[in-house]
Amino acid sequence: MRSRDTHKHSLWYIFGLLLTAAASLGLLATVQIFQFTTAGKLLFVLYGLDIGFSLCIGGFALLQYFSKKSLYMRFVAWAFFSATILRTIAFIGMRPWVVNLDPAVIESWLRWAWFSSANAFAFLLLLSWVVPYITQRFKLSSFFGLVVLSTSVYLSILIPTASVALFDLHFPHSVWLGFTNLWEFIPGVVLLITAVSFMRKDHEWRDEPFFFWITVSVVLLAFSHIFFMSRSVALSDNSYTIALLVKEVANIVGMLGVVVSMWQILKNTERNQDALVSKNATLSAIEAELNEALEKTKSQKREIQQQLNEIAKAHAQDEAMLNSIGDGVVVTDDRGRVIFANPALYSLLRLTPQQMLGKAIVKIMPMLDAHGHLVPERRRPFTRALESGKQIHSLTGYSYQRTDGTLFPASITTTPIHMQDRVIGAIGIIRDITHEKAIDEEKSSFVSVASHQLRTPLTSINWYLEMLLSGETGTLKHQQKEYIEEVHRSSRRLVGLVDDLLNVSRIESGKLSIRPEKIHPVQIITDAIKEVQPLLNTSQAHITFSNTSRSIPQMFLDPNLFHELIHNLLTNAIRYSPHDTASIITVNARVIDVTKKQRHEHLKKSGKYVVFSIEDQGIGIPEEARPQLFQKLFRADNAMHAVAEGTGLGLYLVKMIVDQSGGTIWYTTEEKKGTTFFVAFPEKGMTMKKGEKGLAQYE
Structure with missing residues (x-):
């Protein structure tokens, strides 16, 4: 131009x-x-x-x-x-x-x-x-x-x-x-x-x-x-x-x-007039487009306003629903800061909204374990849910501390909030189980008293049955002997159940004592294998245990408690192994060294550990049963189908013994192929704990 x-x-x-x-x-x-x-x-x-x-x-x-x-x-x-x-x-x-x-x-x-x-x-x-x-x-x-x-x-x-x-x-x-x-x-x-x-x-x-x-x-x-x-x-x-x-x-x-x-001005004037006419036409077209866009915008605005009204209505309904829940409800953002809490939680924690909103939930609610020790933040329900993106159920063995120093037992279910494949927060349901815990303690006390009262006559019954079976009172006919043997087996199972109930009561009430002694764990494992031999003879399973006494040092262990947890794990492995085909139960013990460079998934602190493992080729543990595996009285569906008899107390007792003695227990499993349980103690052994009594079966 x-x-x-x-x-x-x-x-x-x-x-x-x-x-x-x-x-x-x-x-x-x-x-x-x-x-x-x-x-x-x-x-x-x-x-x-x-x-x-x-x-x-x-x-x-x-x-x-x-x-x-x-x-x-x-x-x-x-x-x-x-x-x-x-x-x-x-x-x-x-x-x-x-x-x-x-x-x-x-x-x-x-x-x-x-x-x-x-x-x-x-x-x-x-x-x-x-x-x-x-x-x-x-x-x-x-x-x-x-x-x-x-x-x-x-x-x-x-x-x-x-x-x-x-x-x-x-x-x-x-x-x-x-x-x-x-x-x-x-x-x-x-x-x-x-x-x-x-x-x-x-x-x-x-x-x-x-x-x-x-x-x-x-x-x-x-x-x-x-x-x-x-x-x-x-x-x-x-x-x-x-x-x-x-x-x-x-x-x-x-x-x-x-x-x-x-002349140039005239030409420019004509050109400008033409341009003005063209621009006027363009502006008219733009005006029409703008008017059309304005109408669309108004329509969209009305739709958005309607959607906002619906969202506000849904929000009001959700908030009213959450406020009406009797349990405490708290919602956090992706950094664990409180963005909503219902009145029940304010009342439970004795806090005001100003004291909670915008604060980190792990700071507001310190979590303590059964021994009164502060649980690290990375192991708390909200932190785990935000990091893993999975729902977390906390066990009932934990308590929470208010800002005034008082404690209350609670169970928490924490669910992550997902949006576009990203965790944007978490919602937690906090239930105060003080009343339930009191009832449970009363029940445990009743069970303890009842079990103790049952144990004395059962002991006498067993003693007399053993006298009859030994022939001291005379020779029994074959059919009579079979009847008495069946009664004796049932009596022994009843004694075992009573002992388990007593042990659970003592552990939950904190009365169980832990008295470690310097012993060799290999000998206790060997003795436990011999004790389960009669049960092993009724199945097609075979136990292998290599003598690794040279590599396993002597440790401070409570002989009775260590024997009990090994015995329970062996019994479970035998009971849930296949009965129609041969299988192998592998017992192993080894020393591992956990360092900052060589981390372990389940052992968080650095140091040497002695890890005991019992591997079976049995039915395995279903996916849906794994979160509740160590809960009291729980049995998986496939376990009840395979073995009708069972109390659901064995693994619960093992878990409680390991936790209270300073150890760690975990497992790996594959359904229909088998399970391996691992029990690890620091190289020095169990943690001593003062109490009134030991395990019932060793009294």
């Missing part, structure tokens, strides 16, 4: 130059026709044309100033208006009623008018770039600078030029290099400086037609002053007339700039 406009301007410039040349030749031909015989009439005509052209060009420059607010155009307009005023004075001097005056007066009048108009025109054009520079450089008020400088220029031009005209009239002309009127060099040089200054304004003098032709006009005027007026010795001589002709050519050039600019 820029190159196209430049091409058009170049064509106009060439056309203008050709027109200028034609006008110049025409004026010169006119001069030849007149042959200067009618110089007075010619001067009169030329002055009239000069006034008319200057007035038109000045008026157009003034319009340019008002439209573009260009300070340059203001001075161009002033220059042409000033020249118009002063040349009008000269024009008046050519009127008939003035011509009759003294010729010397007329000569001075015309010379003063000519020279003053030339200097005023030249210096005002020079000011068009000097004044903006000075006001910008020295930060002067533009109005103040214009008034002061313009007044100074007028005074400095009009007075000296009058003196110069009079001086030039009364004194002979001096000749210098063929030039007789050296004063004409002043406006000529000033106009040349002005033209050069215009040309230095980057591309503005070329891109703007009016500015371009004014610059060309200024060059022609400078040419007329330097090469023609400087050689003139009289108002009507050839040099003076040619200078006037060149000046009119310059005016024609200026008018050409006016015409070209007017």
